[in-house]
Structure formats: C-alpha cells, structure tokens
Amino acid sequence: MTVQKKKAVVLLSGGMDSSVVLAQAISHGFEVFALTFRYGQRHQVEIDAACKQTAAFPAARHTVFDLNLSQFGGSALTTDMDVPKNVESSDIPVTYVPARNTVFLSVALSYAEAIGARDIFIGVSSVDYSGYPDCRPAFIEAFEQVANLGTKAADGGERFRIHAPLIRLTKEETVQLGNRLNVNFANTHTCYDPAPNGTPCGECDSCRLRIKGFTEAGLIDPAMTSSKE
Amino acid sequence: MTVQKKKAVVLLSGGMDSSVVLAQAISHGFEVFALTFRYGQRHQVEIDAACKQTAAFPAARHTVFDLNLSQFGGSALTTDMDVPKNVESSDIPVTYVPARNTVFLSVALSYAEAIGARDIFIGVSSVDYSGYPDCRPAFIEAFEQVANLGTKAADGGERFRIHAPLIRLTKEETVQLGNRLNVNFANTHTCYDPAPNGTPCGECDSCRLRIKGFTEAGLIDPAMTSSKE
Numbered sequence: 001m002t003v004q005k006k007k008a009v010v011l012l013s014g015g016m017d018s019s020v021v022l023a024q025a026i027s028h029g030f031e032v033f034a035l036t037f038r039y040g041q042r043h044q045v046e047i048d049a050a051c052k053q054t055a056a057f058p059a060a061r062h063t064v065f066d067l068n069l070s071q072f073g074g075s076a077l078t079t080d081m082d083v084p085k086n087v088e089s090s091d092i093p094v095t096y097v098p099a100r101n102t103v104f105l106s107v108a109l110s111y112a113e114a115i116g117a118r119d120i121f122i123g124v125s126s127v128d129y130s131g132y133p134d135c136r137p138a139f140i141e142a143f144e145q146v147a148n149l150g151t152k153a154a155d156g157g158e159r160f161r162i163h164a165p166l167i168r169l170t171k172e173e174t175v176q177l178g179n180r181l182n183v184n185f186a187n188t189h190t191c192y193d194p195a196p197n198g199t200p201c202g203e204c205d206s207c208r209l210r211i212k213g214f215t216e217a218g219l220i221d222p223a224m225t226s227s228k229e
Numbered sequence: 230m231t232v233q234k235k236k237a238v239v240l241l242s243g244g245m246d247s248s249v250v251l252a253q254a255i256s257h258g259f260e261v262f263a264l265t266f267r268y269g270q271r272h273q274v275e276i277d278a279a280c281k282q283t284a285a286f287p288a289a290r291h292t293v294f295d296l297n298l299s300q301f302g303g304s305a306l307t308t309d310m311d312v313p314k315n316v317e318s319s320d321i322p323v324t325y326v327p328a329r330n331t332v333f334l335s336v337a338l339s340y341a342e343a344i345g346a347r348d349i350f351i352g353v354s355s356v357d358y359s360g361y362p363d364c365r366p367a368f369i370e371a372f373e374q375v376a377n378l379g380t381k382a383a384d385g386g387e388r389f390r391i392h393a394p395l396i397r398l399t400k401e402e403t404v405q406l407g408n409r410l411n412v413n414f415a416n417t418h419t420c421y422d423p424a425p426n427g428t429p430c431g432e433c434d435s436c437r438l439r440i441k442g443f444t445e446a447g448l449i450d451p452a453m454t455s456s457k458e
Contacts, residue, residue: 065300092384098341106334110332114304143375150330151331
C-alpha cells in the first residue's frame with residue numbers, strides 16, 4: 001500500500017532561513033510545493049538560490065510567482081534607496097517591504113487550497129531579526145485565523161496550519177538545525193545588497209545576522225567564504 | 230488653507246458592488262486609489278468595466294495589478310470549468326476562487342501602507358451572496374487584525390481600517406445606495422459567464438442576485454436592458 005504524503009506549501013526566498021524550513025518540511029515527510037516570489041526585488045540572485053535549493057530535492061515542486069510589489073515603492077529592497085550598513089537600531093529598517101509576508105502567505109494560501117494542502121511553512125524568526133512586524137508570532141497566529149475563516153476548505157471543517165518552525169530560534173539554532181538537515185548553505189543567498197556577481201556585502205542587517213549565527217554555532221559559512229576568495 | 234484629503238485604497242472589480250463602494254468612498258471625501266486585479270479571470274470585460282468606473286472620477290487614481298491565480302486552478306472563474314446556471318444550493322459554488330479576497334486585501338494593504346493610506350474599501354456582502362467565506366464579517370475583522378499586527382505603520386501606532394460598507398446590505402439596498410450615488414450601472418459588469426461581446430448571461434449566481442436587487446428596488450438595470458436589445 002502506498003501511503004499518500006500530506007502536501008505542504010513552503011515559502012522559499014532562497015535565503016538561509018527558508019532553505020532550512022524547506023529541508024525540515026521534507027524531513028517531516030511532506031510532499032513539498034515550494035513557492036518563490038519574483039516581487040520586484042532588486043536581486044535576481046535570490047531566485048536563483050531558491051531554484052538551487054529545490055533542485056536538491058527532486059520530489060519537490062517549485063513555482064516562481066510574479067507579483068510586482070515594487071510598483072508601490074516604499075522599500076529599499078524594491079527601489080533604489082540605500083540599504084543600511086552596520087547600523088544598530090531598534091527601528092524597523094527601510095528594507096521592510098510593506099505587508100510582504102501578508103501578501104506571500106495569502107498567495108501561498110490560495111495555492112494550498114487549490115492543490116489540497118492544508119499546511120504552509122514560512123521561515124520567519126522573531127529572535128535574531130530585523131524587527132519586521134510580519135515575522136512575529138502574533139502576526140502568524142492572526143494570519144492562520146484569516147486562513148481558517150476565509151476559505152472554502154475551512155468552511156468545510158478542514159484546518160489550515162501556518163508553520164513557522166524558526167520563529168523562536170536564534171540564528172545560531174537555525175544554522176545548527178540546517179547543518180543537521182544537510183542544507184547546502186553555499187547555495188543560499190541572504191544579503192540585501194550583493195555585488196553584481198552575487199557576493200554578499202557582509203554589512204547589511206541580513207548579512208550581520210547570518211554571520212552572527214554561523215560564528216555562534218562555531219561553523220564556517222560556505223557562502224561567505226567563497227565570496228571572499 | 231488646503232485640507233489634505235485622507236487616502237483610501239478601493240478594491241474595484243468592475244462589478245456593481247465595488248462600483249457602489251468606489252462612489253461611496255469618494256462621496257465620503259477620500260482621495261481614492263482604486264485597485265483592480267488581472268488575476269487570470271476568464272473575462273477581460275470586468276477590467277474594462279472597472280476602467281469605465283474610475284474614468285467617471287477624474288481625481289481617482291487607478292492601478293491594474295497583475296497576479297495570475299489561474300495557474301493554481303481550482304475555480305470556474307479562472308479555468309474552463311462550467312459556471313453553474315439557475316442553481317439553488319447552499320453549498321459554496323465552483324466559482325469560488327481560493328482565498329481570492331485574502332490575496333486582494335493583502336495587496337491592497339501593501340499598496341495602502343506604501344502610499345500612506347490607512348483605509349481600505351472592499352465591496353463584499355454577506356446577505357444576498359454566493360456563500361463565499363471570504364465575504365463574511367468575521368473574515369473581514371480577522372484580516373483587519375492581520376493588518377494591524379503585520380505592518381510597520383501599525384507598529385508605529387497607526388491603525389488600518391477595512392471598510393466593507395455593503396457587508397450587511399441586501400442587493401436591493403446596494404442598488405438603492407448606488408442609485409443615490411449616481412453610479413452608472415450601465416458601465417458595471419457582474420456576470421460570471423458573459424457572451425463574447427460582454428452580454429450578461431442572466432442565469433449565473435451573480436446575474437441572479439443582481440436581477441433580484443434591481444427588481445426589489447423597483448429599478449431598471451441598464452446593463453441588462455441594453456444586453457437584450
């Protein structure tokens with residue numbers, strides 16, 4: 001008898017965190033439908049990294065979804081605003097993209113409902129993070145509530161679950177988890193402001209958190225290493 | 230002194246309901262940013278109708294946003310499934326598009342936050358409606374909660390408000406409201422399965438609700454009349 005695997009939609013940016021989540025969803029036995037957004041971000045290198053991650057799992061399906069949030073402006077990730085470097089601040093930085101995770105989770109929900117998946121994975125963290133409000137537990141819980149009120153499947157008694165397995169992990173713990181799951185970190189991309197050849201800057205918020213994670217975990221980051229050769 | 234108008238994003242499908250909501254937001258003094266989705270619906274006539282509505286209000290801005298939900302399938306509005314005709318049923322019909330209003334509200338939220346609007350209008354009704362779960366008050370309230378947890382603006386103490394002014398109105402009341410607001414109903418499009426020239430079928434759920442509304446309001450529907458000439 002073949003046991004049918006449960007389907008899951010996994011939001012995959014190509015960064016370190018979502019790549020760890022992809023590996024975790026697969027290790028938990030889900031049939032994975034990865035979803036990456038071409039949302040008007042300045043750097044195609046992110047999408048290339050996402051494709052390299054799913055290429056490592058032949059059973060996973062992968063959709064790149066077009067949706068141009070850059071037409072609204074409002075973020076250093078979608079416009080030509082400067083990305084802050086080496087800044088210590090408790091303010092939400094200009095790299096925040098208005099309501100990005102709400103948009104991404106909504107499209108993931110539409111996809112999930114259409115294919116019969118009831119599980120959605122997202123790699124947000126609220127510990128070592130940039131302070132983005134759409135990465136916090138209360139937001140994830142509120143979105144799960146929306147999913148369970150606004151869909152035909154939920155109306156029929158099924159329940160959607162938004163999994164955010166990294167939400168209470170430090171970057172160190174995320175690196176260790178990814179290491180145990182054999183995530184190929186060399187093929188992940190985290191930097192907000194890479195060089196044209198994709199080399200990470202090492203100074204933006206996102207690089208700094210990643211470096212902190214690898215340093216605290218006592219591991220070498222192959223993406224950072226190769227970039228410096 | 231010039232008083233700055235408050236900005237609002239109005240979801241505008243080109244149907245009767247959202248056209249009434251557009252007129253209402255304008256009559257309430259908002260500076261309106263209308264948002265229409267080219268989401269893979271089978272009928273371009275809807276988008277044309279939306280453009281005709283905003284053309285009547287020169288001060289309103291209008292964005293048509295591309296986002297192809299049809300690639301996920303799962304609905305008679307985005308695939309070649311048959312649209313049900315003259316069906317009495319309490320089930321949610323196959324014209325339901327998975328999580329459509331969640332997706333639309335999310336993009337509206339991103340747009341609103343980027344331009345500094347805190348008010349979003351949507352023309353859903355939970356009285357004379359097709360039973361779609363993403364048209365009910367509990368869903369709208371849950372989405373408002375998401376907006377007020379998952380955005381930088383809300384984090385800074387501002388509040389988003391999702392206005393659904395038709396949510397407890399019958400179709401008769403919506404027709405009467407639109408009539409008072411001088412909505413040009415001839416330029417609205419409601420039908421799920423129009424003829425190639427845009428003529429409404431008169432038999433799908435959406436046409437039947439519209440016909441009921443005009444009949445009960447004692448008014449003639451110019452869109453239906455012209456289609457029969």
